[in-house]
Amino acid sequence: PPISPMAIAFDAENLTLSPAGPTLTRRMSDLEGLFLDTDAWAAAVHGDDPVVYTVTSSPVPEIDRELPQSITTIMPGHTSGELWMTKGHQHPDHQGEIYLALKGRGGLLMFDGERTEWLDMLPGTIGYIPPGWAHRSVNTGDEPYAFLAVYPGGAGHDYGWVLEHGMGSRAYRATDGVDLRPYSAPDP
Numbered sequence: 001p002p003i004s005p006m007a008i009a010f011d012a013e014n015l016t017l018s019p020a021g022p023t024l025t026r027r028m029s030d031l032e033g034l035f036l037d038t039d040a041w042a043a044a045v046h047g048d049d050p051v052v053y054t055v056t057s058s059p060v061p062e063i064d065r066e067l068p069q070s071i072t073t074i075m076p077g078h079t080s081g082e083l084w085m086t087k088g089h090q091h092p093d094h095q096g097e098i099y100l101a102l103k104g105r106g107g108l109l110m111f112d113g114e115r116t117e118w119l120d121m122l123p124g125t126i127g128y129i130p131p132g133w134a135h136r137s138v139n140t141g142d143e144p145y146a147f148l149a150v151y152p153g154g155a156g157h158d159y160g161w162v163l164e165h166g167m168g169s170r171a172y173r174a175t176d177g178v179d180l181r182p183y184s185a186p187d188p
């Protein structure tokens, strides 16, 4: 059945939606092949396999012509200096997307296969992801970094694209925010 107009209550303190859809939890083990230092990644997985981020969806279905939303919360941390981040993905049909930073400090790394772009994301920053740009979010601070995403319901997530092409840069912890280094494939 088609979905009806609705109000969704957003709790800015607890970063919850009500009503909400499913919440996805990504642990270190879900980020295989993404951090440069494979040994440090494996050690974290075989340790307590920490939660790196969660994604809480609104009840709007992820189908064509709908406009669902979600809130991603990335924990602060790093793996051999590489800041904790989302897996990153490309939208198969290259739809655009909008992010609004809510809490903490972060960055939005984008890559179109040739060019790489970094946007500092502070509460109130709207980050625009144009069609055809793969995107990954990074926590650059020492508290959780949260943002709202609004995306075409049929956008989908191509994670293989990022595994194959990388994101152009890697984001490392630095005293004054972030140190962006050229992408290199993970250690075998």
Ligand code: PA5
Pocket (backbone or CB within 6 Å): 055, 070, 072, 086, 087, 088, 089, 097, 135, 136, 137, 149, 151, 157
């Ligand atoms: O739609 C988006 O781009 C976001 O909601 C992401 O899916 C979310 O931040 C999690 O990142 P990823 O899907 O790359 O694991």
Ligand code: NI
Pocket (backbone or CB within 6 Å): 089, 091, 097, 135, 151, 155
């Ligand atoms: Ni997306």
